[in-house]
Structures are given as structure tokens and as C-alpha cells.
Amino acid sequence: MKLLRYGAPGAERPGILDKNGSIRDISSIVPDLAGQYLTPEWLQKIASADATSLPIVEGEPRLGSCVAQPGKFLCIGLNYSDHAAESGMAVPAEPVLFMKAGSSICGPNDNVVIPRGSLKTDWEVELGVVIGAKAKYVSEADALNYVAGYCVINDVSERAFQLEGTGQWVKGKSADTFGPTGPWLVTRDEVPDPQALSMWLEVDGHRYQNGTTSTMVFGVAHLVSYLSRFMSLQPGDIISTGTPPGVGLGQKPPVYLRAGNVIRLGVQGLGEQQQTVVADE
Structure with missing residues (x-):
């Protein structure tokens, strides 16, 4: 999977790049790409989702850091x-x-x-x-x-x-x-x-x-x-x-x-x- 965060600084939302290169919003699965949401269990939840059912993000939004607020x-x-x-x-x-x-x-x-x-x-x-x-x-x-x-x-x-x-x-x-x-x-x-x-x-x-x-x-x-x-x-x-x-x-x-x-x-x-x-x- 190619996971990403998109949106204005400080207001980014989690997303995934689908097989066609479109961004799909995954905030219904995880609140953000940070900490506990990067463990194998949560990554498996994202991988198990039907990407075609997730909302497409229109246009070319700004991309934030692909990981939010790392501890180190x-x-x-x-x-x-x-x-x-x-x-x-x-x-x-x-x-x-x-x-x-x-x-x-x-x-x-x-x-x-x-x-x-x-x-x-x-x-x-x-x-x-x-x-x-x-x-x-x-x-x-x-x-x-x-x-x-x-x-x-x-x-x-x-x-x-x-x-x-x-x-x-x-x-x-x-x-x-x-x-x-x-x-x-x-x-x-x-x-x-x-x-x-x-x-x-x-x-x-x-x-x-x-x-x-x-x-x-x-x-x-x-x-x-x-x-x-x-x-x-x-x-x-x-x-x-x-x-x-x-x-x-x-x-x-x-x-x-x-x-x-x-x-x-x-x-x-x-x-x-x-x-x-x-x-x-």
C-alpha cells in the first residue's frame, strides 16, 4: 500500500493511493497515520478495505508528511x-x-x-x-x-x-x-x-x-x-x-x-x- 496524508497544514487527512493513482480517503478506517494506527493490526484493516468503495479525493491536494507527529x-x-x-x-x-x-x-x-x-x-x-x-x-x-x-x-x-x-x-x-x-x-x-x-x-x-x-x-x-x-x-x-x-x-x-x-x-x-x-x- 501507498499511504499518505493530504490537506492544509495541521488539517491533513489520511489517504491511500489506489491502483489508478487516485487518492482515496481512509478517515473512516483510521483517524490519522500516526503511532498506534501504523501497527500491523491497523495496516491490515486498511488493506482489507475495498478501495473502490472509499471516497475519491478530487483535484491535486497538498500532501503533508506521510507520518503524523512521530515520537522520534x-x-x-x-x-x-x-x-x-x-x-x-x-x-x-x-x-x-x-x-x-x-x-x-x-x-x-x-x-x-x-x-x-x-x-x-x-x-x-x-x-x-x-x-x-x-x-x-x-x-x-x-x-x-x-x-x-x-x-x-x-x-x-x-x-x-x-x-x-x-x-x-x-x-x-x-x-x-x-x-x-x-x-x-x-x-x-x-x-x-x-x-x-x-x-x-x-x-x-x-x-x-x-x-x-x-x-x-x-x-x-x-x-x-x-x-x-x-x-x-x-x-x-x-x-x-x-x-x-x-x-x-x-x-x-x-x-x-x-x-x-x-x-x-x-x-x-x-x-x-x-x-x-x-x-x-
Whole structure:
């Protein structure tokens, strides 16, 4: 299934993409795509519904984040060896963990807003993993059974805020609109191998990133198992799994986002995003 949320910011409704590409409203089945409603039991209720009997959503509504209000927005840094190299950092011996603020999450096609004082706002196409069952001390062999599905994430980053001051990376990762998520939550059954997905990103039509999840240092199953050692993962939590090479920081000379740029990105089978970059007022 391809699940989504549509409507004005703060008033999104849950939907499903039918086989003809039309959006069908599923609010009669679930109130939203969040938390407990992403567990196997609720996903089965959605899957069992007759999609042809559900209301069609007319027009082309705005899409919100495909997951509402995740309890945790976990991110993995330097998870592609060639991206670590372009960043001038060593390949980590174990996953590098940081978090983005939940308030950074926005719809897949919403504007990306450059924060005040930013000169180094950057892009990162990533595979997002959405948790569907409480995971605590799970084995790598069982880890994917705790996944509800997958989505596209643009881990927008302000490099000066992230790397040139003191403290952790979270400052450079958490500005409003720095977490476009979606367009869809594609359920696990439609992604038999999360380590075999191509991914790409363009700015103003120039392709900067062209990679594959097969080159991750730590795969999805390892990440879910690893993170569950340190905290319980809850339904609706999101893990953003790292980016392949081609970010602005790695260009020679570096290239950063400016107002008016258009970002397009996608992950195989998970859909595409498009954002226009604007300056904060």
C-alpha cells in the first residue's frame, strides 16, 4: 500500500493511493497515520478495505508528511562511505546517531525555508524507515518485522550551524521545513529489499546525487536492531538512514541552496519530492 496524508497544514487527512493513482480517503478506517494506527493490526484493516468503495479525493491536494507527529525522528550520519569521504570524515565503526526536531517535518512538496543567518543550507536524499511495532533489544534477523514501511526524506542541513559551532549536529538539522517526508508511506510488503533501492537528487535540473541503498555502511536491519539497544522504538517513529555522495558540502567548491532553487529528489518505488527554496522573512 501507498499511504499518505493530504490537506492544509495541521488539517491533513489520511489517504491511500489506489491502483489508478487516485487518492482515496481512509478517515473512516483510521483517524490519522500516526503511532498506534501504523501497527500491523491497523495496516491490515486498511488493506482489507475495498478501495473502490472509499471516497475519491478530487483535484491535486497538498500532501503533508506521510507520518503524523512521530515520537522520534532519528537520523544516521555518515552511513555511506563515499559521503563520509566527501565530508572529510572517517567511516564510523558504529552508526552515528543524531535527531532532528519533530517541528522540522513538513510535506514532500512544501517550500524549504532558509533560516535567518544561514549561508550553507544543504540537501540530502535519504531512505526513511517508519516503525510499526514496539522494538526493544530486537535481533538483526527479526528487525525488519518491526518496520511498517518506507518513505523519501530530504534531510535538509545547515552546515555552519551543524559543524562550525559547539554542541551536537541537531542545531543544523532542525530548522522548520528541514524534514520533508513522503509523498507516501510504502508498506513493507512492497519493498522486499530495502538495500536495493536507487536514489537521486537534483537542484535546478542538475543531478548532484545518484546513489543506491546497497552501499550503506549499516543496512536497515542493522540500524533497527542497533537503535533498539539504546531506546525502545515505537510505532510511528522515523529513522532517516543517511545519504549517498553528492551533497553541496562535497562539491568543489561547495554549493549551497539559495532562494529560488528547486530541489527534486526520489527513491525507487517510494515516489518523488519537489521543493522550492525560499528565504525566511
